[in-house]
Amino acid sequence: MTNSRSRKTATATAGACVLSLAVAVPAFAGGTAQEDGKASVTVFHGVPGLTVDVYANGNELIPDFEPGTLTEPRPLNPGTYDIQVFADGEGPDGDAAIRESIEIPAGANATLAAHLDAQGTPVLTAFVNDTSEVPAGQSRLTVRHVAAAPAVDVRADGEPVIEGLTNPNEKSLEVPAGTVNADVVLAGTGTVAIGPAALDLAEGAHTIVYAWGSAEDDNLALKTQTISGMDSAPNGVDAGESGAMAAGNESATVWLAWGTTGAVAVAGLLAARRRYTRSD
Template sequence: MTTIRRRPLVVAFALLAAIAVAIPTFGVGRASAVDSQVYIVHGIPGVPVDVYAGGTAEANRILTDFQPGATAGPLPIPEGPLPVVVVATGDDPTVPANQVIDQTLDVPGGADLSVVANVQGGTPNLQAFANDLSEVAEGSSRVTVRHTADAPAVQVLVNGEVAIPDLAPGAQASAVLPAGTYDIAVQLTDGTPLPALSPGSVEIPAAKNVIVYAVGSASNVDFPLGLVQQVLDVPVTPAPAPAPAPAPAPSHAAPVAAVPSVTG
């Protein structure tokens, strides 16, 4: 788990406490009643939190002192409705005034999901994404960019060339690239650079889905822009075995003329 500490932001909790944050129903089929694997991504600069799932008893606390900029999981979550309560670290979750989030999550069966706490329209909220864990070619990785920041559409440059031309807030885009080192930069679509979202030289390992979240706000200094990274393993399609070399054609012996023996 990678943690990026940011300065405390009490106003974020005031906003969250004043609203009911909606967690969308994930668009995944319910064919089988099996657990989903759920990752939590804390993309709101602010105060560390405790997260309770299925109730507010101590046994239901699934995350403790969860820091902004951190990721957690996968957490096995059963299919069906799941009450979720989030409070500032150490607060009593049974006190309604302490409940930053008090929401029921509708969990599908057999999915692999990431839920990110982010800022949209100046208000903290939660957004869910289904993770693409399909195969990639041997020696390659999938790179996914998720625009969860409170900012206009952006373009993503790879080695100086525009790779993603117009990524809207709340959207994601991905590409499969050979493993290696790449220079990554993010701009507004008019070319204005966004240094806080431009990691520069990035090493992409093989057989991964490297997910990068743009978080924070371009207009509110209380929610500084930044990046949160999540790395998931993906299966690899082995390179095809080289075709065997054709067997050499049989050579034919040249005819040999009979040599008469000479006696005398």
């Protein structure tokens, strides 16, 4: 049963939102993007009900960027980019909700997630994707909690494999390659919050699962990202989505701008419109 609630609007000017986000850039094994000095970036939009337009250096890069979309990863030249994020249809002449001059570092493999925090406020979190070698016969699984929801456990074939995961954290483990039936339950209970869903955990691949949405709005969902080519010392690392979840906006990779060096730190919030509809 869907319990919709009234959508409130929060709008801010460019000067009202200051975002500081940093990502450590370890030396990953192999990878064409790392070898030629470029970065590889994917962007995940996990804020329900919020569509945005993204601009870089005055050019529209991601028009009508909709919730639940995970962009294709693409190599990106290092350099400085002026990034502007507008509520859908309000750019480029309006006031940007976010505007940052960004230095793009070389050699990173990262995903930027726009999502809700545990209280339902839109935030940005940058994740570094582990592309180190996976042992023979194994697969790497990472679950990222980016939903407005309490702590959760992740189960594979009914058995907990990740416990007590809170927003905006992630947990990783190496498991035998194969297909597992996964679901997400409230921590310490058997109450299913998301799923079940079949996950194909390929040998030598890194499967990243995003639990996103809002428990209060009854729209929790899963999104999957797959990075392959780590079963041995690879000549190149390919990163992308699995199956029908693939989405393709090549220019979206400029969002790596949010990742530089150091630990992830959020000093501001995504100041774009978010509406809620409440009706019984």
